[in-house]
Amino acid sequence: MPRNLAALRLQMESALAGRVPAPFTYRDRKIVEAVSAGIPEIDSLTGGLPRGSLTEICGPSCSGRTSLLISALASRTADAEACAFIDGDDAFDPHSAAAAGVELGQLLWARCRNIEQALRATDLLLQGGGFGMVALDLGDIPAETVRCVPLNVWFRFRRAVEDTATIFVVVEQEPHAKTCASLVLRMEAEVGNWSKASGGRATEFFQWPHAVLFDGFVIRAEMARSRVKAAGMGLGGGFAFDAADEAAIFGTAVTDEFKLKLLRRG
Amino acid sequence: MSFGCIYVPNFMVQAVVRSEPALRERAVALVDGTAPVWSVVGVNEEGARAGIARGMTKSQAQQFCEIEIRHRSRAQEKAAHAALLDLGWSVSPRVEDTAADTIVVDLAGLNSLFGQDGKIAAHLAERAWGLGLIAQIAVASKIDVAILAARGYAGVTVIAEGEEAKILGSLPVGVLSPSAEVLETLERWAVRTCEALAALPVLPLSERLGQEGVRLQALTQGQSEHAFVVAEPEIHFEEEMELDDAVEELEPLSFLLGRLLDQLCARLEARSLAACTIRMKFELDSGFEAEVEGVNRSAVSPRLRERSSTATSTVSSPAIKIGETPFGSPQDESTPQKATIAAPRLPKIYERLLSLPVAMRDSKMLLKLVRLHLQTEPPRAPISKIFLAADAARPRVSQGGLFLSGSPDPEKLELTLARLANLVSDLYVGSPELMDTYRPREFRMRRFAALQDQKARPPENRASTEHSSKTKQETQKPKTGFRVFRPALRAKVDLRNGCPARIGFQGKVGRVVAASGPWRSSGDWWREDGWNSDEWDLEVEFSSALYSRQHGFYRIYFDSIHRMWFVRGAYD
Numbered sequence: 001m002p003r004n005l006a007a008l009r010l011q012m013e014s015a016l017a018g019r020v021p022a023p024f025t026y027r028d029r030k031i032v033e034a035v036s037a038g039i040p041e042i043d044s045l046t047g048g049l050p051r052g053s054l055t056e057i058c059g060p061s062c063s064g065r066t067s068l069l070i071s072a073l074a075s076r077t078a079d080a081e082a083c084a085f086i087d088g089d090d091a092f093d094p095h096s097a098a099a100a101g102v103e104l105g106q107l108l109w110a111r112c113r114n115i116e117q118a119l120r121a122t123d124l125l126l127q128g129g130g131f132g133m134v135a136l137d138l139g140d141i142p143a144e145t146v147r148c149v150p151l152n153v154w155f156r157f158r159r160a161v162e163d164t165a166t167i168f169v170v171v172e173q174e175p176h177a178k179t180c181a182s183l184v185l186r187m188e189a190e191v192g193n194w195s196k197a198s199g200g201r202a203t204e205f206f207q208w209p210h211a212v213l214f215d216g217f218v219i220r221a222e223m224a225r226s227r228v229k230a231a232g233m234g235l236g237g238g239f240a241f242d243a244a245d246e247a248a249i250f251g252t253a254v255t256d257e258f259k260l261k262l263l264r265r266g
Numbered sequence: 267m268s269f270g271c272i273y274v275p276n277f278m279v280q281a282v283v284r285s286e287p288a289l290r291e292r293a294v295a296l297v298d299g300t301a302p303v304w305s306v307v308g309v310n311e312e313g314a315r316a317g318i319a320r321g322m323t324k325s326q327a328q329q330f331c332e333i334e335i336r337h338r339s340r341a342q343e344k345a346a347h348a349a350l351l352d353l354g355w356s357v358s359p360r361v362e363d364t365a366a367d368t369i370v371v372d373l374a375g376l377n378s379l380f381g382q383d384g385k386i387a388a389h390l391a392e393r394a395w396g397l398g399l400i401a402q403i404a405v406a407s408k409i410d411v412a413i414l415a416a417r418g419y420a421g422v423t424v425i426a427e428g429e430e431a432k433i434l435g436s437l438p439v440g441v442l443s444p445s446a447e448v449l450e451t452l453e454r455w456a457v458r459t460c461e462a463l464a465a466l467p468v469l470p471l472s473e474r475l476g477q478e479g480v481r482l483q484a485l486t487q488g489q490s491e492h493a494f495v496v497a498e499p500e501i502h503f504e505e506e507m508e509l510d511d512a513v514e515e516l517e518p519l520s521f522l523l524g525r526l527l528d529q530l531c532a533r534l535e536a537r538s539l540a541a542c543t544i545r546m547k548f549e550l551d552s553g554f555e556a557e558v559e560g561v562n563r564s565a566v567s568p569r570l571r572e573r574s575s576t577a578t579s580t581v582s583s584p585a586i587k588i589g590e591t592p593f594g595s596p597q598d599e600s601t602p603q604k605a606t607i608a609a610p611r612l613p614k615i616y617e618r619l620l621s622l623p624v625a626m627r628d629s630k631m632l633l634k635l636v637r638l639h640l641q642t643e644p645p646r647a648p649i650s651k652i653f654l655a656a657d658a659a660r661p662r663v664s665q666g667g668l669f670l671s672g673s674p675d676p677e678k679l680e681l682t683l684a685r686l687a688n689l690v691s692d693l694y695v696g697s698p699e700l701m702d703t704y705r706p707r708e709f710r711m712r713r714f715a716a717l718q719d720q721k722a723r724p725p726e727n728r729a730s731t732e733h734s735s736k737t738k739q740e741t742q743k744p745k746t747g748f749r750v751f752r753p754a755l756r757a758k759v760d761l762r763n764g765c766p767a768r769i770g771f772q773g774k775v776g777r778v779v780a781a782s783g784p785w786r787s788s789g790d791w792w793r794e795d796g797w798n799s800d801e802w803d804l805e806v807e808f809s810s811a812l813y814s815r816q817h818g819f820y821r822i823y824f825d826s827i828h829r830m831w832f833v834r835g836a837y838d
Contacts, residue, residue, distance in 0.1 A: 062818040062819050065838055067745065067746050068744075069747065070745070082674055090752050091750055091751070091835070092698075093747070094700060095700060096748035097698075097747075100744070100745040101745075104698050108714040109697065109698055110690055120689055124682050125686075128679065129674065129678070130675055130678070192780060192805040192819060194805075209782055209784075210784065214782045214837075217805075217819060
């Protein structure tokens with residue numbers, strides 16, 4: 001029986017020698033490159049979307065999830081990266097995506113009809129590799145259905161993108177990937193922006209509806225979880241994974257939030 | 267100047283063994299002829315050691331233990347000959363097509379590329395093995411000497427200039443391919459080797475055997491002059507395989523396809539080319555049609571009935587009349603004269619074309635693509651013959667860049683796309699392309715080709731890309747995304763002063779808080795799918811407490827043709 005903690009530690013280290021190189025030391029800090037999400041407010045909130053990680057964008061319908069996703073896609077395709085979009089319920093609108101700046105030629109769109117197809121298509125694309133961003137849209141699939149996805153599927157996805165340059169984004173109503181997600185963003189819409197065609201903010205909608213224009217809506221974004229620590233963004237910058245902070249971050253729910261105004265497409 | 271001769275001994279057998287590498291170590295006998303009189307026309311070394319000789323009947327050959335008997339395949343011989351020519355063209359453009367089992371390659375100028383003649387010959391032997399052929403190779407300064415040495419000696423033989431007569435001397439006169447009459451005469455004279463023939467005086471030899479005797483003697487002395495006839499290089503790559511037993515399932519078929527693709531890719535590699543298209547042609551078993559015809563009169567197994575019913579989908583002329591029950595119903599049995607059913611006429615040939623956006627010659631990758639391609643629409647009947655052809659193209663040459671964004675590997679991407687197409691249908695995978703029309707939300711799908719798009723972009727370094735993207739971000743404000751309901755959702759809308767006041771869809775009802783519209787659009791009135799709609803943007807507040815989200819932003823429209831309200835999608 002070891003007499004003190006140091007002796008116990010030594011005994012354990014010798015027992016694990018050859019299998020675990022350094023059981024009582026923290027892992028080396030893993031530098032994670034992050035790229036712009038296409039919306040400066042989101043970038044300043046999260047530090048960008050981390051590569052080689054799973055990012056969840058959650059929220060109910062009409063909460064700005066798709067707006068954030070297509071902004072990120074526009075940002076990646078603008079950098080000549082090939083992106084893949086797995087559409088869980090065939091809801092993607094190429095027109096609004098093109099208006100947001102997505103290079104449609106750089107986008108692979110897989111139109112699935114159910115969640116099984118979407119998950120299998122995602123697996124194929126992640127295992128195939130080479131995409132700058134792979135987006136899985138489960139936004140219209142009921143949360144009860146997505147909840148039935150086994151956790152090992154998310155682990156498999158996370159393992160597939162680890163140590164790659166792929167950003168894996170999942171859009172859904174509630175977060176389901178648990179600890180597999182490196183970044184979780186909650187989205188919520190607030191008020192709509194309506195303006196008069198002649199200028200100014202509209203108040204009377206039903207008297208002259210044709211004189212009113214829908215200008216978009218204000219959304220609120222909350223960073224519910226982040227396993228990466230911001231250390232700057234862009235070339236030469238990145239995020240450092242800090243194992244010591246992990247428990248603390250997981251213990252807290254909402255860390256920060258930001259409001260931004262989305263404009264209706266032109 | 268030197269010439270290399272590549273000779274494939276037991277060519278007929280090797281052509282068959284090339285498609286079945288497992289037979290290499292076994293005794294093989296080839297039979298040919300008209301049924302039921304099959305006779306042995308070819309036998310490999312192991313078979314000859316076992317005691318099988320040419321001319322035996324098939325039943326005689328079957329008496330031997332552990333003998334693999336195969337039918338002679340002219341298609342495979344043709345493919346093997348093409349592979350032999352590809353072997354020659356892999357090192358030199360000057361190749362003579364001497365015989366089905368023999369080619370001669372002009373080796374002039376190759377020493378700087380491959381080294382000395384011996385190295386070239388060894389290199390050719392290695393490549394021949396890669397193509398599935400065991401070749402005998404000889405290099406000499408004269409064409410005929412090289413041919414005789416290749417036919418006479420196993421392995422690689424290099425004959426220095428001036429030593430032709432000495433090297434050829436020990437060969438039997440049979441390698442000179444004399445006529446049967448001359449060979450018999452030489453046998454009577456006890457002239458069995460080339461050396462003995464070369465030693466005979468020319469004049470008496472001419473008097474007794476005529477000009478053929480003189481020609482044969484000149485061959486043995488290495489003095490014969492043979493004009494080199496250059497063969498025109500071909501770029502057709504075809505492989506065929508006739509099957510003794512028709513294949514029904516895709517799994518065993520893929521094994522056969524794999525062998526053929528291995529051979530095709532080896533030939534393409536020998537020519538430094540790659541395949542841009544794979545053409546597949548399958549000859550379907552005609553016995554299946556007779557089988558189907560037979561079961562019309564008797565009880566039908568469910569499996570066959572299913573196959574037959576699917577087979578009718580490819581019939582070119584309607585074989586089964588409307589209102590008649592096709593297979594063995596009680597009505598058919600009771601009144602056979604009324605049910606005048608023609609047997610389903612299946613197409614004899616089933617063809618598929620696999621177009622590859624990127625030229626490739628990885629046989630394993632190609633096999634996966636071919637399998638996925640066939641899985642989408644498999645052949646309707648057992649396959650009795652396989653024909654594969656590859657259209658050749660220059661292989662893809664790409665130079666990676668430090669500052670270029672990564673993109674999927676084209677070969678892997680093609681495989682992934684094929685798998686996706688298999689999963690969700692090829693109409694549902696690709697890149698969207700906006701249509702030049704006023705029809706709302708109109709687009710079409712086209713093939714995803716990220717590589718070409720990336721190539722088309724002007725080269726720019728990473729730093730400038732970052733800068734330009736930042737500039738874009740600064741100037742471009744985020745736009746609202748839109749989610750489309752496909753198909754559009756039926757809605758019930760209450761109007762107040764012509765403006766939507768309440769809306770119900772998907773089982774929920776909401777109060778319209780704000781509305782903008784109507785925005786009228788119409789078009790294609792001359793077509794059946796013309797449209798005429800009044801669109802509205804709505805902000806809806808749902809009254810039910812069940813929904814955590816109270817507000818929603820929707821695009822709805824009133825279809826003036828069908829007089830109904832629909833929800834086109836949601837702003838998200």
